[in-house]
Every structure is written in C-alpha cells, then in structure tokens.
Amino acid sequence: MVAVEQHGALPVDLAKAYLLLNHGPVTLVSTAHGGRCNVMAAAWTMPLDFSPPKVAVVIDRQTLTRELIEASGEFVLNVPCRAIAGQVLAAGSRSGRDGDKFAALGLGALPGTLVGAPRVEGCVAWLECRVIPEQHNEQAYDLFVAEVVAAWADPRVFSEGRWHFADDRLRTIHYLAGGAFLASGEAFETPSGLGS
C-alpha cells in the first residue's frame, strides 16, 4: 500500500480496519448528500467482519444523518479523541436540521477519499463506509450494515495495526451517559499462562 498522507492521516490496511473499532470507542458519523452535510455521535457501533471489513451501526430514524445515509448510501465513521470530547457531546445533543453542525461546533470537514461523506478533522481514525442495503434491519432495529472501503488513522496514536496512546488529549473515548466519558486507559497484556 502506498502511504499517501491525507491531512496527517495514513492509510490503514483494510484487513486491519476492524482494529480501529475493536476496543469500543464512541464515534462520529459524518454524512453528505445534495449539498447538505452532517455529523452526529454514535456509541452503538461495532466491527462485523474482517475482510472485506464490515461494520454495524445504529442510526435513529429521526435523525438528519439517517436521511442523508438513506439518500447517499455512504457515511464515514470517525473516531474522535479526548481533545474534541466537547464537540462529540454537542454533536450528539443537537440536530443538523437546526443548522450546519460542522460550523456550529467548529469542526473541520476533510473530503472523503472514496465516499462523498466528509471526514471530521481532529479525529484520530476514519472508516469510509458504503451501506449494504438491509431493509429489515434498518426498519426493525435502526441497524445499518456497511462495508469499509477506506480506512485512515493518525500515526501519532495508531500505526502498524496498533493503538499507542502517549498524549492524553489524543486518547480515544468511550461514552457513558449524561455528558460523561471514559478515556481509553492503560494498555496491558495478560499473563501468558492461560493463553494457550
């Protein structure tokens, strides 16, 4: 893979894209269609397959994000860090129907490389996704399945298939409730005795 830098991000091998979500961080879902774009917070997302990589994400039917995903068939899952936790909370508590959230939150939008949806500046990883239509899941559970067609990460915290947090402001974050988060904490390996 040619390591073409994209605004400081480096490409992640698609077979390793699941590692960007494996530890359960909160995400921002960014979308665009017909001249409108939006960003919302989503904690209910997970990897669904390794290769080709797929993800599952819950997108409430009342959101503008849902409307833009249904119109475009595309979105980006952005993995934010502690430095922008305030914007993540705000992205989850106001609607894009009330005005451009990128502008309101002071979030930059970088162009997607393979999808029309933008990538959110200030995040530390990005998964560009194309929806695999699954009408029953979407209608019954607000559940979307998508294939990851491109993945990017900030090499300061993710490289060679591994997260490595040194700067606390660049740690990924996990949403609790009521405006509270947990930072991704201490990395450790388990005693080898049981890992047969």
Place this chain on the structure above:
Amino acid sequence: MVAVEQHGALPVDLAKAYLLLNHGPVTLVSTAHGGRCNVMAAAWTMPLDFSPPKVAVVIDRQTLTRELIEASGEFVLNVPCRAIAGQVLAAGSRSGRDGDKFAALGLGALPGTLVGAPRVEGCVAWLECRVIPEQHNEQAYDLFVAEVVAAWADPRVFSEGRWHFADDRLRTIHYLAGGAFLASGEAFETPSGLGS
C-alpha cells in the same frame, strides 16, 4: 425493583441495561444446553435498543457457543474486569469442544436467573439474553439480535446507572489484539460550553 442480591450482584433496571455495554467493553458469552455449557470472548457486541433492551453480538458459526445458542435461544453477556483478563484471553483462544472451559480456566458458573445459561463468576456485570430469531443476519453476518431479560452488576463498580471504578483490578477492559487490552480509563465530563 426488589434489590435481591445474587452472589454479590444487584439487579440493574432494564431501561438502564444498555449502560453496561455503552462504553464498549469486551464481553464473555456464556451458554448452556443439554448438559453442556461454554464460555467464549466477544468484542463485537453493542446495545441495539433501550427499552425493552436489545443487544447485537457477532458469534462465529464454527464455535461451540454458536451451537449452544442455536439450540437454546439463550446466552449471557458477561462483562469481565481486569482481574480475569487472562481468562478472557484464554476463553477466546481455545474451543469448548476440547473440554469444559469453565473448569480449564478456573471460572465459576453462577446460575442464570431467567435463562438457562450460566453467569460467569468474577465478572462485574451480566446481561441475560434471549435470542430474537433473525435467520438472515445469523447466516449472512454471524450476527445475533437478542432481548435483555435480566441485568445485574457488581455494586462496587456500577450502581444507580453509573460506572465508578476505584479498584484497578475491577475496571472493565477493551480488547485490542494479540493478547493486549486497554483498561477503561479516567472518567471525565466535557466542558459545558458546547453541550447545548
């Protein structure tokens, strides 16, 4: 709700059960059917609805766990803590077809209260689940949808709808890869300025 203690665990209001998984911890999936029981690790799981609470979890078709879930329609999602990270790793790297993993890993099995699957001792939260049959998802994506029918937590780390980690050994954990985990880290609230 009557706070009937179950081996040190207290019941969690079903409407708040999603909070046990909202921050993306790794889980253990425990199962039982026809005199056999098993436990495996699952990082690919997420809440799917609030009330009644539902979860989504990926269960590979080659596992004994899959066989026991398909036969019983039930499982428990157990949320382990750092103290048993070695067992979590081992539970994810050997098959129950090679022998009783509870015994091999030294994990205790507590009876489920509303499902036949056991709860794993030493975990800090437990979601007792009944599968909502979704044949297409199961076949196409190894994806199971289930309703949470009972939820429990260790009050030392979760009470009144809130995680509160003091003892590092009781922190929930997030799986990276290759035997490495992240502990759930520092709790923080965001600046209120943006959270309109």
